[in-house]
Amino acid sequence: MRIDWTVVGRDDVLRAAAEFDSLGATEFYARHGFAPATTYEMVLNDRRYPPKALLGTAFEFATGTRLASSDFEGGRAGAVRVLQKLGFDIRHS
Numbered sequence: 001m002r003i004d005w006t007v008v009g010r011d012d013v014l015r016a017a018a019e020f021d022s023l024g025a026t027e028f029y030a031r032h033g034f035a036p037a038t039t040y041e042m043v044l045n046d047r048r049y050p051p052k053a054l055l056g057t058a059f060e061f062a063t064g065t066r067l068a069s070s071d072f073e074g075g076r077a078g079a080v081r082v083l084q085k086l087g088f089d090i091r092h093s
Contacts, residue, residue, distance in 0.1 A: 003072055005082045012058035013086060017049055019057065032057045034069050040080050043089045051090060055079040
């Protein structure tokens with residue numbers, strides 16, 4: 001499956017981060033079908049977020065289409081690269 005990440009904007013990612021904060025990690029993962037980050041973290045306002053889970057949720061917000069974790073890569077060639085292009089701070093955990 002080839003995903004067009006250009007449909008995801010910075011605001012979609014910020015909305016996903018706000019939902020992560022609102023729901024808490026456990027409920028966010030359960031609701032959106034993702035797991036905690038293992039290698040990279042997105043840092044925003046001194047808070048740390050799972051890049052793949054945020055990007056997948058942002059895609060769902062932008063398009064109405066839910067992605068499974070297995071639909072895309074989360075590492076440097078995947079979610080990390082997309083989020084960096086949107087100007088987010090990604091760090092090795």
